[in-house]
Amino acid sequence: MSSRIVVALSGALAAAVLGAVGFVVTGAYDVAANVQHTQAVHSLLEFTMQRSVRRRAAHVVPPPGLDAAQTVARGAACFRVHCVQCHGGPGMAQAAIGRSMQPLPGPLVDAPARWTVAELYWITRNGIKMSGMPAWQQRLSDADLWALAAFMQRLPDFDVAAFAAATARAPVPPACGPEAAAVTRPASAERGRDSLTQYACNACHRIPGVTGSDVHVGPPLAGIGGRGLIAGRLPNTPDAMVRWLRDPRAVDPQTTMPDMEVTEADARDIAAYLATLR
Numbered sequence: 001m002s003s004r005i006v007v008a009l010s011g012a013l014a015a016a017v018l019g020a021v022g023f024v025v026t027g028a029y030d031v032a033a034n035v036q037h038t039q040a041v042h043s044l045l046e047f048t049m050q051r052s053v054r055r056r057a058a059h060v061v062p063p064p065g066l067d068a069a070q071t072v073a074r075g076a077a078c079f080r081v082h083c084v085q086c087h088g089g090p091g092m093a094q095a096a097i098g099r100s101m102q103p104l105p106g107p108l109v110d111a112p113a114r115w116t117v118a119e120l121y122w123i124t125r126n127g128i129k130m131s132g133m134p135a136w137q138q139r140l141s142d143a144d145l146w147a148l149a150a151f152m153q154r155l156p157d158f159d160v161a162a163f164a165a166a167t168a169r170a171p172v173p174p175a176c177g178p179e180a181a182a183v184t185r186p187a188s189a190e191r192g193r194d195s196l197t198q199y200a201c202n203a204c205h206r207i208p209g210v211t212g213s214d215v216h217v218g219p220p221l222a223g224i225g226g227r228g229l230i231a232g233r234l235p236n237t238p239d240a241m242v243r244w245l246r247d248p249r250a251v252d253p254q255t256t257m258p259d260m261e262v263t264e265a266d267a268r269d270i271a272a273y274l275a276t277l278r
Contacts (some may be wrong), residue, residue, distance in 0.1 A: 033102040042103065049128055053115075057122035066117060066150040073169060075151025078144050078176045080167035082136070083108075089167065091160030101132045111152050121149040138198045138266055144175055178263045185265060187238070192266075192273030199260045199270075208277055218257065226278040231255065241271035 023029065037045070065071060079089070086098035086105040098105055111120060125145050127135030136145060151166075158166060193209055196202060202212035206220040227236050231252050234240035243250070245267040248257040262270070 033100065036102065045103070045130075049131070050114075053119050053123060053128075056126075057116070057119040060118040060122055062117050062121070062149075063146055066146060066153070070172060071147050071150050072154055073166065074144065074172040074175045075147035075149070076166035077169055077171035078140065078148050079151055081171065081176050082140075083148070084167070086132070089155070090158050090163040092163065092167075103131055105132060108152050109155050112156060117149045117153050120152050121145055124148050135198060138195060138263070139178060140176065141178060144177070147175070178266075187268040187272040189269070189273040189276050192269035192271065195262075195266045195270050196273065199262055199266070201260075201270075204257075209273075221274060221277060224277050225275040231257075238268065238271045238275065241274060242267040245270055 036042070084092055085095040086101065087108050088094040088098065089107065090109060093099070094105070094107075115123070123133065124140075125135065125137045125142075127133045140148075155163075196207055196210050197212075201207065202210050202215070204215055204218035206212065206215060206222070208222050225236075230236050230240055230244050231248070233251055234244060242264065245260075245262050246264065247259060248255050249259065
């Protein structure tokens with residue numbers, strides 16, 4: 001390759017880098033949620049998401065019995081509680097929050113044409129970054145997640161009346177909640193680091209090892225594993241940390257830390273991770 005070509009390519013690369021930096025620094029891209037992405041950006045994001053989901057869900061094996069009426073009914077009840085706000089359903093509009101999001105979390109009536117049941121399970125369980133789609137892994141049991149996927153696979157079969165009837169039923173006990181049996185699992189610091197984001201702890205605290213904005217609402221948690229007291233009241237032990245995470249106002253009635261409805265199993269995982277921050 002001649003030196004002229006090398007110089008030309010280097011100049012083009014430098015110009016591209018400078019252009020990208022200028023685009024970011026000047027705030028040229030409009031991030032307002034009431035302004036749509038360009039079609040090119042939307043299509044690129046959607047294609048990237050589809051390929052990512054298919055790669056990660058490729059080895060997910062659906063359990064037997066997803067066609068059972070009770071499973072579909074359980075999924076319908078959970079769909080009503082957690083999904084219609086953003087996705088709506090046959091004859092049921094999305095709530096204002098769902099209609100206002102960008103990208104738009106559209107109806108899922110055509111979901112079976114685009115996704116397998118394993119992929120729907122993966123999406124519901126893990127969520128999608130930068131889309132508003134949350135990860136339900138720590139708020140729903142695995143049985144609920146599969147029931148939701150099974151129901152979504154059946155959505156094209158529901159007309160307005162059938163959808164209204166199916167989603168009007170109460171959840172099948174003990175549906176639409178976290179996995180109760182998980183409390184028996186050993187505490188995991190790795191799981192705890194992930195749980196800190198699922199309970200939005202990084203919305204108020206700067207936490208080493210956890211990605212987040214430079215927030216100053218709650219105290220930074222660097223070094224918390226080496227502190228003598230929790231909230232200035234409890235000895236810094238795993239059990240005390242679990243107590244604090246699950247019911248902060250029972251420990252300190254004046255605290256502004258809210259009750260995030262942390263399950264005991266997740267609290268033990270979070271406590272295990274916070275103990276490593278020394």
